Amino acid sequence: MASPQIILYTNPNCPWAQRAHIALKELGLPYEEVFIDVEKPREDWHLAINPKGQVPTLSYDGTIITESGIVAQFLADAHPVTETGTGTVSKAGLLLPLNSLDGAIQRARIAYFVDACVSKVYPVLVGIIMNGESHNTSTERLVDVIEKDIEPLLALTSDEGRERFFGGSESLTLAEVLVGPFLLWIFTLVKTEYGVLSGDLVSALQIRAPRFESWGARVVAHESVRHVLDEEWVGKSLKGRWEGAVAKRKSKVEE
Structure with missing residues (x-):
């Protein structure tokens, strides 16, 4: 073909x-x-x-x-996954077999998970940048929403010590494809050279949302996700917006 x-x-x-x-x-x-x-x-x-x-x-x-x-x-x-002769699933797609009940269940879970990330986490992240929120405030807000709304949905990302992707998949799923760009923002903006998010965010996630922190780090390190990131552009662009918002808030307080 x-x-x-x-x-x-x-x-x-x-x-x-x-x-x-x-x-x-x-x-x-x-x-x-x-x-x-x-x-x-x-x-x-x-x-x-x-x-x-x-x-x-x-x-x-x-x-x-x-x-x-x-x-x-x-x-x-x-481009769905296909079964190999050994009964395993080949890395030819992003979802479980399209015509199976397991595939339908997986897609429903992915849809729910992605909706939770986009409707709960993304607005908080954008709000932090556009409002110039302090590190203490932004860390608490992000960790709270991730712990409450996202962490429980990542229960199957590890199995007997083996780290996996959403739903226990050994390869990327549509969940990582759709959420990956926003994870790149988070794990870039905590770096000291950008400083939009506090460096304490990662340690706070390790304590209160360890599945998310571990899963997120795996996702942003994956070549299929990582290759889209122009880190310097993202870091400097979003840092500029955040610093502008910080300065605006400060000027209003001083008036």
């Missing part, structure tokens, strides 16, 4: 677009990349492909797929 012709209209620094990059890398699919400058008005040719002007947009043998979660889900469904 010939490889599909894939064109990805993207901005690699956008965390939503990074979802598509991670999925394509993990699936080993070749693709053409067309850069979209999200800081400028969209050109007519791009709006003809995606009227919303968003990234990512995927052209798959001429069929247009939009919205990051849908793009990643489509790629996983179009």
Whole structure:
């Protein structure tokens, strides 16, 4: 079977677009990349492909797929895992077999998990950056929401001492694809050269949300996830926004 012709209209620094990059890398699919400058008005040719002007947009043998979660889900469904002759699952996809009850259960659990991360953790993270929150406040807020809403959902990420991915998978699942870009933010912003998040965040997570801390570190170290990160750009860009918000808050207090 010939490889599909894939064109990805993207901005690699956008965390939503990074979802598509991670999925394509993990699936080993070749693709053409067309850069979209999200800081400028969209050109007519791009709006003809995606009227919303968003990234990512995927052209798959001429069929247009939009919205990051849908793009990643489509790629996983179009390239499902297969059973090998030994009864094990080959690393040819991101989900359990598509036509099985176990696969359906896994996809439901992944959907719930990703929704929890995007609706609970991501807003807190963005709020910290845009509001210039102090290290003490931001650490407490992040750890609280992760401990309450995310940690219980990661019960199967270890098995008899073996570290695994979501649901006990030995390879990446759609959960890591969809959440990975935001984990990259967290584990970048705690570094001392950026300092948006406190260095104490990791130790606090190790105590109160050890599954998340261990799982998150594995995810951001994985090549399929790691390759999308321009760490200097992310660190300096988000640090600049956070410092600007800190200065704005300080000026209001002094008025």
